[in-house]
Amino acid sequence: MPEPAISSTRARVLSGMRPTGKLHLGNYMGALANWVKLQDEYECYFFIADWHALTTDYADPSQIVPNTKDVLLDYLAAGLDPNRSVLFQQSKVLQHAELYLQLSMITPLGWLERVPTYKEQQENLTGKDLSTIGFLGYPLLMASDILIYQPQFVPVGNDQTAHVELTREVARRFNQFYQLDGKDVLPEPKVLLTPSPKLPGTDGRKMSKSYGNTILMTDPEPVVRQKLKTMVTDPARVRRTDPGDPDKCPVGDLHKVFSTPETLAKVYDGCRSAGIGCIECKGWAANALVQILGPIQARRAAFSEKQVEEILEDGSSRARTRAEQTMKHVRTAMQLTSAAEGSR
Numbered sequence: 001m002p003e004p005a006i007s008s009t010r011a012r013v014l015s016g017m018r019p020t021g022k023l024h025l026g027n028y029m030g031a032l033a034n035w036v037k038l039q040d041e042y043e044c045y046f047f048i049a050d051w052h053a054l055t056t057d058y059a060d061p062s063q064i065v066p067n068t069k070d071v072l073l074d075y076l077a078a079g080l081d082p083n084r085s086v087l088f089q090q091s092k093v094l095q096h097a098e099l100y101l102q103l104s105m106i107t108p109l110g111w112l113e114r115v116p117t118y119k120e121q122q123e124n125l126t127g128k129d130l131s132t133i134g135f136l137g138y139p140l141l142m143a144s145d146i147l148i149y150q151p152q153f154v155p156v157g158n159d160q161t162a163h164v165e166l167t168r169e170v171a172r173r174f175n176q177f178y179q180l181d182g183k184d185v186l187p188e189p190k191v192l193l194t195p196s197p198k199l200p201g202t203d204g205r206k207m208s209k210s211y212g213n214t215i216l217m218t219d220p221e222p223v224v225r226q227k228l229k230t231m232v233t234d235p236a237r238v239r240r241t242d243p244g245d246p247d248k249c250p251v252g253d254l255h256k257v258f259s260t261p262e263t264l265a266k267v268y269d270g271c272r273s274a275g276i277g278c279i280e281c282k283g284w285a286a287n288a289l290v291q292i293l294g295p296i297q298a299r300r301a302a303f304s305e306k307q308v309e310e311i312l313e314d315g316s317s318r319a320r321t322r323a324e325q326t327m328k329h330v331r332t333a334m335q336l337t338s339a340a341e342g343s344r
Contacts, residue, residue, distance in 0.1 A: 010041070010042055010043045011041075011042050011043065011151075011152040011153060012042065012043040012044075012045065012149060012150065012151040012152055012153075013038055013042045013043070013044055013045070013151050013152070013153045013154065013155055013192060014044075014045040014046070014047075014145070014146055014149050014151040014154060014189075015031065015035065015045075015046055015047075015154060015155050015156070016046060016047040016048060016049045016090065016145065017031065017048065017049060017071060018048075018049045018050075018052045018053045019048050019049070019050050019053050019064055019067035019068040019070070019071045020053060020057070020067060020209060021063070021067055021070070021209055022067075022070045022071075022074060022216050022217065022218050023070075023071060023074040023216070023217050024207055024209070024214035024215055024216050024217060025199060025207060025214070025215045025216075025217065025289070025292075026199045026201075026206070026207035026208065026214065027074075027217075028074075028078060028217055028296075029196070029197055029199050029257060030157055030196045030197075030199070031155075031157075031194070031196075032074070032075065032078035032079075032080070033078065034155060034194040034195065035078070035080060035085075035155065036078055036079040036080060038155060039080070039081060039084045039085055042153070044080075044084065044085035044086065045085070045086045045088070045149050045151065045319065045322075046075065046080060046085055046086070046087055046088075047087070047088045047089065047090050047093075047145070047319070048068050048071050048072060048075075048088070048089050048090060049090045049142075049145065050064050050065075050068050050089060050090050050091045051090050051091050051096070051097075051141065052090070052138055052141065052142070053067070054134065055130075055132075055134045055135045055138045056121070056125060056128055056130065056135065058132070058134065059128075068089060068312075069305070069308050069309075069312075072087060072089075072308055072311065072312055073300050073303060073308060074217050074218075074300070075087055076299065076300065076303055076308075076311070077217060077296045077297065077299045077300035078217070078296060078299075079299070082311045082314065082315060086315050086318050086319055086322075087311060087312070087315040088312065088315035088316040088318070088319040089312055089315075089316050090145065092312075092313075092316035092319075092320070093148075093316060093319045093320050093323050094320075095148055095320065095323035095324055095326070095327045096141070096144050096145055096148060096323070097144075098327060099144040099147065099148050099326075099327065099330060100137070100140060100141045100144040102330060102334060103140055103143065103144055103147075103170055103174065104137065104140060106170075106173055106174060106177060107140055107170055107173070111166060111169065111170075112136050112137060112139055112140060113136070115139045115162060115163070115166060116162050117139075117162075117163075118135075118136065118139070121135075124210070125210075139163055139166050140166075140170065142163055142166075142167070143163075143166060143167040143170045143171075146164075146167050146189055147167060147170070147171055147186045147189070147326070148323045148326050148327070149319075149322055149323065149326070150186070150187055150326055151189050152187070152189060152190060153189060153190050153191070153192035154167070154189050154190070154191060154192060155192040155193075155194045156191060156192070156193070156194065157193070157194060157196035158193065158196070161191050161193075164189065164190075164191045165191075167188075167189060168188040168189065171184075171186040171187065171188045171189075172188060174186050178330075178333035178334055179333060180329055180332065180333050185326075185329050185330060185333045186326075186330075197256070197257045198253050198256075198257075199253070199254070199257060200250035200253050200254070201213025201214055201215075201250075202214075202215070202227050202228075202230055202231045202232070202250075203231075203232055204231075204232040204250040215227055215289065217293065217296055217297070217300075218297065218300065219293070220297075221286075221290050221293075224286055224289050224290060224293065225283075225286045225290075228251070228282045228283075228285055228286045228289070229279070229282060231250060231251055231282060232250055233249050233250065233251055233278045233281075233282075234246075234248045234249035234252070234271070235248075236248070237271075237274075237278060240274070240277050241274050242274060243271070243272050243273060243274045244271045244272065244274070244278075245271065245272065246267050246268055246271050246272075249271070251278070251281055251282055251285050252267065252271070254285045254288070254289070255267050255281075255284070255285055255288070258285070258288040258289055258291075258292055259284065259285065259288045260288075263284055263287075263288065266284070267281055267284065
């Protein structure tokens with residue numbers, strides 16, 4: 001029987017996003033820009049977690065299909081290459097659900113209840129009934145998403161490390177119960193911490209769709225400039241002649257991420273001396289954002305709807321092939337099939 005090891009000469013990484021709408025600059029800087037760089041070094045699997053969208057939007061799933069296509073377009077626009085990465089849709093790989101069911105048999109309920117985002121989302125999404133098995137179990141589905149591809153690394157920011165740790169615990173428990181020829185079936189993935197710069201929304205809070213404060217990757221230049229005009233600034237600058245501090249200003253935070261060192265120097269000098277007004281400072285920030293978004297939007301426009309569907313089908317087919325390799329070992333280890341069937 002072949003060992004359940006990863007055959008690629010490059011280490012594998014896996015990550016994904018829920019299709020809750022078009023992606024914004026926070027998604028780009030927090031994940032996508034890093035994923036694009038990972039393509040040079042790793043064997044990459046990036047998916048669209050449409051089943052995860054149902055955990056909170058089960059009452060109205062009408063937007064999941066169009067949102068899935070939008071998210072894939074944003075992946076491609078950011079620079080993910082279907083010839084270098086496997087880009088796929090979660091629900092098109094039924095093995096995710098099979099492994100989720102099997103792992104649910106061994107996962108203690110308390111492990112799921114202690115996941116930090118479980119109570120946080122219940123408190124934040126008060127308008128939705130989240131007292132469902134699906135919502136409680138979404139961290140385990142996430143663990144299945146990861147483990148079925150046997151990646152060595154999961155690229156995440158600091159706020160997602162708890163999910164990877166749960167995944168490691170689930171893999172460890174599975175391997176305690178089930179082995180193949182004395183070997184672990186589900187290797188424990190490691191966290192690959194990726195840079196995630198502070199990116200405020202137009203209201204100064206973290207950029208988030210739920211806050212309605214985002215700058216979308218698809219926003220045209222006039223919309224970007226209009227959103228920047230309304231963005232909150234350093235509260236100390238009540239009048240044009242009042243000096244400010246870019247370190248206390250959400251617009252200053254945008255400059256730190258997107259502007260050139262020369263522009264950033266002008267921002268610090270002009271703001272602290274009241275030599276520039278907030279309108280001019282916001283204009284400079286808008287210039288920087290437009291420079292970033294222009295090439296992204298040009299790449300997005302180059303893909304037709306048919307190409308998007310073909311990329312999704314091809315990537316999902318490749319993902320199914322890899323997922324089935326793992327499931328053959330899982331089924332055999334759990335004695336749900338014969339050793340001969342599992343080795344084919």
